[in-house]
Amino acid sequence: MRAAAVRSGHGCPEARGYANLTAQGYFLDTRVRAKEDVAKDIEKIKHDIRTQKPKFVFTIDDPAFAMLYEDILKQPETKLVFTGLNRSLDAYNQKATFLDNRTPAANITGTFEYIFMREQFDMLEAMLNKPLKKVAILHSTDPVGIILKDQIISELKGTRHENSLVVFAAEDIPTMLAHAKTINETDDIDAYIPVTMSTIDPTDGTRKTMATVAPLLTKAIQKIDISLNSSFTGFGFFGGVSIDFYQMGFQSGFQAVKLLKGGTIKDAPVEDAKRSIIAINRKRMQELGIKLSPDTQGIVDQWIN
Numbered sequence: 001m002r003a004a005a006v007r008s009g010h011g012c013p014e015a016r017g018y019a020n021l022t023a024q025g026y027f028l029d030t031r032v033r034a035k036e037d038v039a040k041d042i043e044k045i046k047h048d049i050r051t052q053k054p055k056f057v058f059t060i061d062d063p064a065f066a067m068l069y070e071d072i073l074k075q076p077e078t079k080l081v082f083t084g085l086n087r088s089l090d091a092y093n094q095k096a097t098f099l100d101n102r103t104p105a106a107n108i109t110g111t112f113e114y115i116f117m118r119e120q121f122d123m124l125e126a127m128l129n130k131p132l133k134k135v136a137i138l139h140s141t142d143p144v145g146i147i148l149k150d151q152i153i154s155e156l157k158g159t160r161h162e163n164s165l166v167v168f169a170a171e172d173i174p175t176m177l178a179h180a181k182t183i184n185e186t187d188d189i190d191a192y193i194p195v196t197m198s199t200i201d202p203t204d205g206t207r208k209t210m211a212t213v214a215p216l217l218t219k220a221i222q223k224i225d226i227s228l229n230s231s232f233t234g235f236g237f238f239g240g241v242s243i244d245f246y247q248m249g250f251q252s253g254f255q256a257v258k259l260l261k262g263g264t265i266k267d268a269p270v271e272d273a274k275r276s277i278i279a280i281n282r283k284r285m286q287e288l289g290i291k292l293s294p295d296t297q298g299i300v301d302q303w304i305n
Helices: 035-052 062-073 089-095 117-128 143-156 173-185 210-220 232-235 244-259 284-286 294-298
Strands: 001-009 022-026 057-061 077-084 108-112 135-138 163-168 191-195 198-201 207-208 237-241 276-281 302-304
Touching: 001 117, 022 035, 022 143, 022 284, 035 062, 057 062, 057 244, 062 077, 062 089, 062 108, 062 143, 077 244, 108 244, 117 191, 135 143, 135 173, 143 191, 143 198, 163 173, 173 210, 191 210, 198 237, 207 210, 232 237, 232 276, 276 284, 294 302
Parallel strands: 001 022, 001 057, 057 077, 077 108, 135 163, 135 191, 276 302
Antiparallel strands: 198 207, 237 276
């Protein structure tokens, strides 16, 4: 039995515990590679799927899913299990139907990446011991940056934090740094969310990802950086409530196991990621002069130095 795992920029699941199960992985690296090169790889992946007819295809994020799911819908013998989607499921479903609410109507299911924004803002207020005034979203204009910006807004819709958001779009590094200066100098902004996933650098024409831009932002902005996940905290941002990627992968893997054991696709409805962790960068906390109460320190799952 074959399974294909297609990822844009995250970890890849492994095939374990099942006899005669083989897996093949593909890494698209969409955040930095040219669109033309990615398109060539996608055509090869589609060809491999059509000819090898794997039992399952796993996609690890939005770019991989978006480029494959319509093709998979034409191959009902192959099931697609996604993980790490941030774009609205309705947006995908309107383009090519595969869901009836959260119940699969075709050969696709998976785990949606809920990013715990409500919990994040509640924790931030508890740490600051005051109501939030404004929180900035600083996002890149690549597809993933826009998707995540929209998801942050969507998760806070209908909450008392809905009108706290101020959005800054950065199409390149100079614009990002100009917005960073504004965020740092605006008294009403208590914190910001860095979502600069892939930002063009006009000095050399390449795209810079979060690992590269993080030191620029932490130097320019002396305010709490809210991390969308613990890998961002590892880049030097303050942190907060983060999705537990291991558990999200486990959820989608468990959905596939149900199908391997003979369940129908309707027995495996789409789920939200259920588990979060609290990760704090100790060095950044000290730089910002933040002191956490003993109770707050006690609920931190991961300290990053």
